[in-house]
Amino acid sequence: MSPSQLPTRSEYLKTWRGGGGKVCAVFPAQYPKELLWAHEVLPMEVWDPPQEPARATGHLQPYICSVVRQGLELLLAGGMDEVGAILFPHTCDSLQNLASLVADYLEPPAPSLFFYNPKAPFAAAAQSFYVARLQALDEELSLIFGPAPEGALEEALEWSRRLAGLYARAYARRAAGELKAGAAEFYAVLRGGEYLHPRDYVPLLEAWLERASATEQGRGAALLMSGVLPGPPDLLETLDDLGLRVMHDDLISMSRRLLYPPPEAGDPYEALARSFLAMPPCSTRGSSLAERLAWLKKLARESGAQGVVFSVVKFCEPELFDLPELRRGLKQAGLPSLVLEVDVNQEVGGQAATRLEAFGEMLS
Amino acid sequence: MSLSAKARMQFMKDLGFPAMLALAKKTRGKRRPRQANPDFGPPLKCAGRLKEIMTRHYYLSRFAPGARPVAWVTSGAPVELLRAFDFYTMYPENHGALCGAQKMGPELCEAAEQEGYSPDLCSYARVDLGHFFSGKTPAGKLPKPDLLFCSNNICQTVVYWYKVLAHRLNIPLVLFDTPFNYGEINDTDIAYMKEQLLEMIPVLEKVSGKAFDLERLLKLAELSKSASQLWGQCLETMRARPAPMTIFDAFIHLAPVVSLRGLPVARDYYEILLAELTQRVAQGIGAITNEKKRLMWDNIAVWYKVRDFSELFAARGMNFVAATYTNAWAETIQHLDMSHPWESLAKTYSLVILNNNLEHRLKLMEKMVGEYAVDGLVVHSARSCKPYSLGQYDLKRLLSQRLGIPAVVIEADITDYRFFSEEQALTRLEAFFEALEAA
Numbered sequence: 001m002s003p004s005q006l007p008t009r010s011e012y013l014k015t016w017r018g019g020g021g022k023v024c025a026v027f028p029a030q031y032p033k034e035l036l037w038a039h040e041v042l043p044m045e046v047w048d049p050p051q052e053p054a055r056a057t058g059h060l061q062p063y064i065c066s067v068v069r070q071g072l073e074l075l076l077a078g079g080m081d082e083v084g085a086i087l088f089p090h091t092c093d094s095l096q097n098l099a100s101l102v103a104d105y106l107e108p109p110a111p112s113l114f115f116y117n118p119k120a121p122f123a124a125a126a127q128s129f130y131v132a133r134l135q136a137l138d139e140e141l142s143l144i145f146g147p148a149p150e151g152a153l154e155e156a157l158e159w160s161r162r163l164a165g166l167y168a169r170a171y172a173r174r175a176a177g178e179l180k181a182g183a184a185e186f187y188a189v190l191r192g193g194e195y196l197h198p199r200d201y202v203p204l205l206e207a208w209l210e211r212a213s214a215t216e217q218g219r220g221a222a223l224l225m226s227g228v229l230p231g232p233p234d235l236l237e238t239l240d241d242l243g244l245r246v247m248h249d250d251l252i253s254m255s256r257r258l259l260y261p262p263p264e265a266g267d268p269y270e271a272l273a274r275s276f277l278a279m280p281p282c283s284t285r286g287s288s289l290a291e292r293l294a295w296l297k298k299l300a301r302e303s304g305a306q307g308v309v310f311s312v313v314k315f316c317e318p319e320l321f322d323l324p325e326l327r328r329g330l331k332q333a334g335l336p337s338l339v340l341e342v343d344v345n346q347e348v349g350g351q352a353a354t355r356l357e358a359f360g361e362m363l364s
Numbered sequence: 365m366s367l368s369a370k371a372r373m374q375f376m377k378d379l380g381f382p383a384m385l386a387l388a389k390k391t392r393g394k395r396r397p398r399q400a401n402p403d404f405g406p407p408l409k410c411a412g413r414l415k416e417i418m419t420r421h422y423y424l425s426r427f428a429p430g431a432r433p434v435a436w437v438t439s440g441a442p443v444e445l446l447r448a449f450d451f452y453t454m455y456p457e458n459h460g461a462l463c464g465a466q467k468m469g470p471e472l473c474e475a476a477e478q479e480g481y482s483p484d485l486c487s488y489a490r491v492d493l494g495h496f497f498s499g500k501t502p503a504g505k506l507p508k509p510d511l512l513f514c515s516n517n518i519c520q521t522v523v524y525w526y527k528v529l530a531h532r533l534n535i536p537l538v539l540f541d542t543p544f545n546y547g548e549i550n551d552t553d554i555a556y557m558k559e560q561l562l563e564m565i566p567v568l569e570k571v572s573g574k575a576f577d578l579e580r581l582l583k584l585a586e587l588s589k590s591a592s593q594l595w596g597q598c599l600e601t602m603r604a605r606p607a608p609m610t611i612f613d614a615f616i617h618l619a620p621v622v623s624l625r626g627l628p629v630a631r632d633y634y635e636i637l638l639a640e641l642t643q644r645v646a647q648g649i650g651a652i653t654n655e656k657k658r659l660m661w662d663n664i665a666v667w668y669k670v671r672d673f674s675e676l677f678a679a680r681g682m683n684f685v686a687a688t689y690t691n692a693w694a695e696t697i698q699h700l701d702m703s704h705p706w707e708s709l710a711k712t713y714s715l716v717i718l719n720n721n722l723e724h725r726l727k728l729m730e731k732m733v734g735e736y737a738v739d740g741l742v743v744h745s746a747r748s749c750k751p752y753s754l755g756q757y758d759l760k761r762l763l764s765q766r767l768g769i770p771a772v773v774i775e776a777d778i779t780d781y782r783f784f785s786e787e788q789a790l791t792r793l794e795a796f797f798e799a800l801e802a803a
Contacts, residue, residue, distance in 0.1 A: 059757055061775070063484065063747050068754075093520045096544050097754035100721040103546070105758045114546040118556070119516060119523060119539060125559030129543075132552040286523050286539065289531035315484050317750065321524035324480030325531050341482075 003188035006204065009044070009195045016042050016197070017082060022145050024085045024113075027071055027098070029252050029284055031089040031115055032134055032272050034263070037156035037198065038148040039141045041084065045194035047253055048229060048344035049074040059101065065315040066343040067228065068094045075102065081109045085144050090116040091284045092318050113140055119286035122277055130273040153268045159198035164262035166205045167193075171259060173213060175247050175303035180214040182240035187230035190254065219243045221363035224305035224335075226250040226296065226326075228313045235311060235340070235348045242353070244360045247303035250296055251311075252319075256282045283318035292322060293329040300335055306363040308337040309356070313344060336362065365573065369430030376427045381420050403678040405606075405650045408613060410636050417629055418619050422503040428452035433572040434507045436529065438522045439622050440692075440716055441515040441540055442709050444588050445564060447626040448581040449572035453513075454506060455623045456525075459495070460488035461615075464667025464779030466502040473780050475500070486748040487780035489525035496529065509533065511571045515540040517719040519751045536571060538564050542714040546721050549714060557710035582702045585709070588626040589700045594634030595621045596694030601641040602685040603736050606650025607658070608641045611684035612674035613651060615665040621693045656681035657800055658737055660729070662688050662759070663744035663752045666776045666784070680797060686736040688729060692717050695728070722755045726762060733767055740800045741771035742793075748778045770803055772796035 007015070013023060022041045026033075036043045053069045055076040060069055080086060086108055088099030103112035115137055118126040142148070167190070173179040174186060181189070189208050192201055220243030230236060230251055239246060249255050261278045263271035281287030281295045296308065308330055312319045327337045338359045340352050428434050435451040437443055443453055463472055464487075472494030473487055479497050481490055495501050514526040514537060523539060530537035540560055543553045565576045595618065601608050609617070617637060624630040644650075659677070661684050666673065677684065696715045701708040717725055732738065743760045745753050756773060764771045772792050777783040 059755075061745055061747075061753055061757070064750065064754055090544055093750040094754055096520075097722065097751055100546065100723070101755045101758060104721060104723040104726075105755075105762065114544075116543040116546075118543075119520075119541045121537075121539065123541070123556075123560045123563050125556050125563070129552060129556035132556075136552070283524065286520075286527070286541075288537075289527055317485060317521055318524055320482045320485055321489070321521075321528060323482075325528055327480060 003185050006189065006192050012195055013044065023083045024087050025080045025083045026087045027089065027095055028067060029089060029091045030117055030257055030276065030279065031087060032137065034153065034156040034160050034272060035134065035138055035141060037159060038153040039145045041141065041145050042197050044083065046071045046074060047194065048231065049079060050345050051077050063315055064094055065313050067313055068098050070344055072098060075108065083110050085110050085113050087113045087115060090114070111144055113137065117276070117285060121288065126277060127273050130276055131269045134269045134272055157263045157268055157271065159202070161262040162202055163193065163198050164260060166202065166209065167258040170209060171248065171255060173209070178215060179212050181212045183230070183246040184233070184236040184240050187236055190258070220245055221307065221360040222247045222303070222305045224248050224250065224296065224300050224303065224308045225311060226308055227311035228252045228316055228319060229311070229344060230254055232342055232345055232348055235342070235352065238348065238353045238356060242357050242360055244356065247305045248299045250299055252282060252284060256280045283322045289322060289325045293326055296326060296330060297333050307359065308335055310337060310339045312339060312341055314341050365432065366430045373424065373427040373431035377424055381423055384423070385416060401675065402653065403675065404652055408609060408640060410640055413633065413636060414617055414619065417633055421623060425452060425454055425507045426505050429507045433510045435511045435513050436509040437513045438515055438518060440518040440713060441513050442561070442713050444581060444585045444626045444709065445561065445568065446513055447584045448577060449568045449574045451511070451572060452507070454509070456492040457488050458619060458623045459501065459503060459506065460491040460779055461667050462502060463491045465670060467668050467781070468502060469668060469779030470782050472498065472500060486521045486525070487777055488748060489521060491779050492525065493528065496532070509535060511535060512537040514538070515542055515713060517542040517713050517716050519718065519749065536567060538567055540713070542719055544719055545714065549711065553714065554707050554710050557714060558706040561706050561709060582705060584626045585700060585702060585705060587628060587631055589697055591621055591625055591630040591634055592694050592697035594631060594638055596697065598634060598638050598641055599690060599694060601645055604645040605737065606648070606652070606655040607683055607685040608644035608649060608651060610651040610674060611661050611687045611690060612670050614687065614690040615670060618690050618693060652678040652681065652683045654681040655683045657739045658683055658685045659740050659742055660684065660686040660732060660736065660738045661742050661744065662729070662756065663746050664689055664749060664778045666744060667779050668781045686732045686738055688717055688725065691732070718751050722759060726759055729759065729763055730767065733769065738769065739803065740769050740796065743771060743773045745773050745775045746778050747783050770796055770799035
């Protein structure tokens with residue numbers, strides 16, 4: 001399978017709905033996807049829809065980030081008209097208020113669901129709180145979509161375990177230079193998980209891993225990417241064109257959510273809570289800078305990355321606050337870094353390409 | 365804590381500061397008094413007392429390290445718990461407001477930006493970090509903290525900001541995580557918050573070296589409740605016509621309820637302020653001389669423009685009589701119940717305006733418009749504050765439609781005036797004045 005063989009989001013949704021499938025639009029970032037799968041609901045993640053933000057500007061100030069802006073634009077443009085619910089995890093101040101704005105005043109096409117994640121450093125009470133939140137969400141999903149069939153949650157957790165294993169394999173192979181795929185291909189394939197049901201996605205991912213597994217000879221400088229999203233698309237293409245190798249990432253939409261410790265056997269809610277609390281450190285979950293720095297250094301060390309590229313969405317407070325201390329700590333550890341401030345779906349342009357090229361040359 | 369540091373602090377409290385104050389009064393006596401602005405009524409007499417209290421607080425803070433444990437605290441955190449361990453508390457947001465009012469915002473923000481902090485980040489945070497990096501402050505010197513105490517009931521930003529301080533200073537950060545109220549608060553949330561408060565106790569005992577005393581906490585919480593209730597009553601005097609003070613006064617006079625909540629000095633101060641305001645109401649003394657229109661303010665103050673705005677509006681006979689911002693330190697205090705201290709602390713701090721959905725805010729604003737007989741609304745879209753600002757365009761539209769009052773949005777920032785366009789703001793305000801005068 002190549003990325004071009006992945007069904008597009010619109011094709012897949014059409015087929016899914018055509019078969020009577022239910023859909024829930026999900027805003028960033030961490031959420032218990034297993035609960036949705038258990039209710040036979042397809043989560044359709046809303047990170048960077050390619051709309052021109054025209055309608056959203058009437059509701060949002062210019063200093064609100066493009067993830068929020070584009071997400072609202074998709075909703076206002078009718079892109080969520082056929083979903084059964086809209087889920088808003090509590091990720092940051094802007095998404096928190098967007099959730100309230102949509103639910104309270106914008107007459108959304110489907111009921112809004114809210115999911116508050118506890119923030120780090122996690123109190124001992126966080127586990128039981130998270131379990132109670134899962135149960136509450138489960139009940140709300142039952143009211144909207146009907147109860148989950150017997151054993152469906154356990155089955156969803158099994159899908160989650162399989163996916164976690166595949167993600168871990170993809171990342172490990174790339175870090176070891178055993179994956180013949182550039183950044184554009186790698187992320188195009190892995191982002192399939194944002195809208196494909198694991199029943200369809202797991203075989204595709206397995207096939208891709210099989211095909212793409214080959215010793216990749218080192219070419220340009222080896223990088224670690226951090227930030228929000230693996231993009232914009234032309235950024236990944238630029239990296240590939242320049243021969244720069246992304247060995248690992250610390251992106252909110254990617255490894256910080258995908259490389260989770262899979263839920264274990266036993267009570268499914270307790271298992272999901274333990275999984276959430278043990279996820280990699282993330283600014284949006286309140287992880288300390290020491291944790292984040294140690295994590296970045298570990299990823300760089302294990303993947304052989306020589307430097308870090310931070311691709312940060314403009315106005316993204318959680319990421320922008322962490323940035324200076326992370327860069328300082330990385331520098332002390334001998335890891336240079338480069339910051340690209342981007343808007344989702346906006347081309348990074350020639351200047352960014354020049355900076356990346358210079359950064360790559362410096363690392364080589 | 366060292367005995368010599370304690371003795372030094374006590375000396376400064378008993379003798380040093382009073383002597384300094386006496387000297388300052390003598391010097392001030394020689395200054396020419398500022399010419400009175402005919403648009404305003406007589407100034408509040410207790411403004412002098414307020415200045416004295418806040419100056420004393422900042423001055424004595426210099427002598428706190430070594431004498432008492434020092435904590436930097438966010439404005440919405442349950443400070444009563446810290447007071448039970450005798451922490452000397454500093455409020456970076458209050459310091460940010462002070463720097464903003466002194467027009468030091470850009471200078472301090474730039475100091476943070478030079479360290480890599482984006483100009484798109486909250487300017488309270490940039491001012492504080494700028495002060496941290498440069499040591500510059502109009503308050504002389506701020507004590508380094510032993511502990512950071514933060515609640516995300518006002519925003520997530522404070523968590524990101526305090527994380528930076530905790531990392532740089534290598535000190536504990538205690539977070540009170542308050543689940544956002546998308547709907548009604550529920551038992552799960554309250555239980556989670558209660559557990560967190562209980563978990564904080566060993567950390568606070570370790571840092572302060574003091575054992576927890578529940579009785580002391582209850583007494584302090586009672587003091588805190590009194591101060592907040594009195595503050596609420598002070599604000600309620602502005603229902604009178606003419607209102608005895610303006611919201612621009614209230615922006616300044618809220619400093620004790622923010623920074624000294626839980627101490628006798630805050631309660632005592634609001635007793636004096638309330639007495640003065642009540643007397644002004646009885647005598648028909650207004651904050652402005654010709655109160656024709658009554659306005660409400662939404663969001664934090666534009667600190668570097670408080671005086672200019674107050675004069676601009678007063679000159680047109682317009683008085684701000686209500687604000688969602690100043691109301692925030694009074695609106696939930698009724699939940700504080702000493703028979704259930706932990707649950708009620710959780711409710712008191714979790715139900716504040718910014719930890720609630722927009723519908724809650726709209727209803728609160730509608731209620732305030734009615735209670736304070738508001739004729740128009742000024743919405744400050746504050747670049748620094750996403751939770752206060754995202755949704756304001758719709759709130760403004762809905763309030764205008766439902767209540768038929770004119771409303772205006774001005775784009776500004778709380779302390780960083782590089783993001784404020786005077787011309788643009790004035791153009792919008794002129795149109796607003798016209799609509800208001802025609803109404």
